[in-house]
Amino acid sequence: MIITDVEVRVFRTTTRRHSDSAGHAHPGPPHQVEQAMLTIRTEDGHEGHSFTAPEIIRPHVIEKFVKKVLIGQDYRDRERLWQDLAHWQRGSAAQLTDRTLAVVDCALWDLAGRATNTPVYKLIGAYRDKVLAYGSIMCGDEIEGGLATPEDYGRFAETLVKRGYKGIKLHTWMPPVSWAPDVKMDIKACAAVREAVGPDIRLMIDAFHWYSRTDALELGRGLEKLGFDWIEEPMDEQSMSSYKWLADNLDIPVVGPESAAGKHWHRAEWVKSGACDILRTGVNDVGGITPALKTMHMAESFGIECEVHGNTAMNLHVVAAVKNCRWYERGLLHPFLEYDDGHDYLKSLSDPMDRDGYVHVPDRPGLGEDIDFAFIENNRVR
Ligand SMILES: O=C(O)[C@H](O)[C@@H](O)[C@@H](O)C(=O)NO
Numbered sequence: 001m002i003i004t005d006v007e008v009r010v011f012r013t014t015t016r017r018h019s020d021s022a023g024h025a026h027p028g029p030p031h032q033v034e035q036a037m038l039t040i041r042t043e044d045g046h047e048g049h050s051f052t053a054p055e056i057i058r059p060h061v062i063e064k065f066v067k068k069v070l071i072g073q074d075y076r077d078r079e080r081l082w083q084d085l086a087h088w089q090r091g092s093a094a095q096l097t098d099r100t101l102a103v104v105d106c107a108l109w110d111l112a113g114r115a116t117n118t119p120v121y122k123l124i125g126a127y128r129d130k131v132l133a134y135g136s137i138m139c140g141d142e143i144e145g146g147l148a149t150p151e152d153y154g155r156f157a158e159t160l161v162k163r164g165y166k167g168i169k170l171h172t173w174m175p176p177v178s179w180a181p182d183v184k185m186d187i188k189a190c191a192a193v194r195e196a197v198g199p200d201i202r203l204m205i206d207a208f209h210w211y212s213r214t215d216a217l218e219l220g221r222g223l224e225k226l227g228f229d230w231i232e233e234p235m236d237e238q239s240m241s242s243y244k245w246l247a248d249n250l251d252i253p254v255v256g257p258e259s260a261a262g263k264h265w266h267r268a269e270w271v272k273s274g275a276c277d278i279l280r281t282g283v284n285d286v287g288g289i290t291p292a293l294k295t296m297h298m299a300e301s302f303g304i305e306c307e308v309h310g311n312t313a314m315n316l317h318v319v320a321a322v323k324n325c326r327w328y329e330r331g332l333l334h335p336f337l338e339y340d341d342g343h344d345y346l347k348s349l350s351d352p353m354d355r356d357g358y359v360h361v362p363d364r365p366g367l368g369e370d371i372d373f374a375f376i377e378n379n380r381v382r
């Protein structure tokens, strides 16, 4: 049960996702990027794994914080290990981020599952083994036939409905798109999607994250006429009072916060202040499965739904272990990319979706990621 080793393996993987100058993903030619796998090992040979960007688990962070907390400890003591690591953050000179806490916590959950031959959502206490997905479309672009016009969004939405999606979320146009942001264009894209898919498909928007209050109000009022289910991150989430103002002035539910710091503590303040109608959490955003569950359960106590940010196995297991979450966010999607192709370092999808739009939680132990260890070794860089 005792943790004896923490290892990072960095390897090359091929992807067609490219990040723009604002950090949003768009399609492009295949290129190689570095990915890292964190492995936590015990004296009796059990291992847990989790993936992230190499800089999130760079040697300084592993040696100065992670190993000091984990080595010699019982891997089953996840709550205490998470609290101990979180307490290191204050004195870390901002070097120990929530992303690092998340990848360590996920590897510990994966270890617990692999050691007991149990999927993580069953370890937590499962609520369901499948969940409806919404198709989360990439941010708009200026690519011919991509997501450059409202009509492009409409055509792509039709494709997603044919694939089985019962919900669709648009990320609309943002800089560095030359003419973005533009509220009226956002509303035109949403209108084109509603026209294309009809009244029964659930629709949501995740807009430019720095609109003013008045722009966000105009956008929200436009979406109310189109029967959208929620408006997400239309303003800087650092202003909780702006979200309180927006939620008070709109009928369409306001969802958040996604990217605001503060883990489950700050999300409790959003609920208390009325800054959102639907709360938001995400394993990477709040520092792990452990705090994501705290957030979900806190929201449930207020009768509030809490939508989980992001795809991948870690988020899927959280969604499968709670009642007060409607969707799994499957994406990001684009007409020029085939999401179901997955990753070259995983032998199968972690979030397979059937033709009715349900994602089924893999019955494999731990997080259920079907890791191709040989591929990782053959493509390892350090
Ligand atoms: O803002 C981003 O980086 C992307 O839009 C990403 O977070 C996306 O997954 C999102 O916002 N989902 O809700």
Ligand SMILES: [Mg+2]
Residues within 6 Å of the ligand: 206, 232, 233, 258, 309
């Ligand atoms: Mg979002």
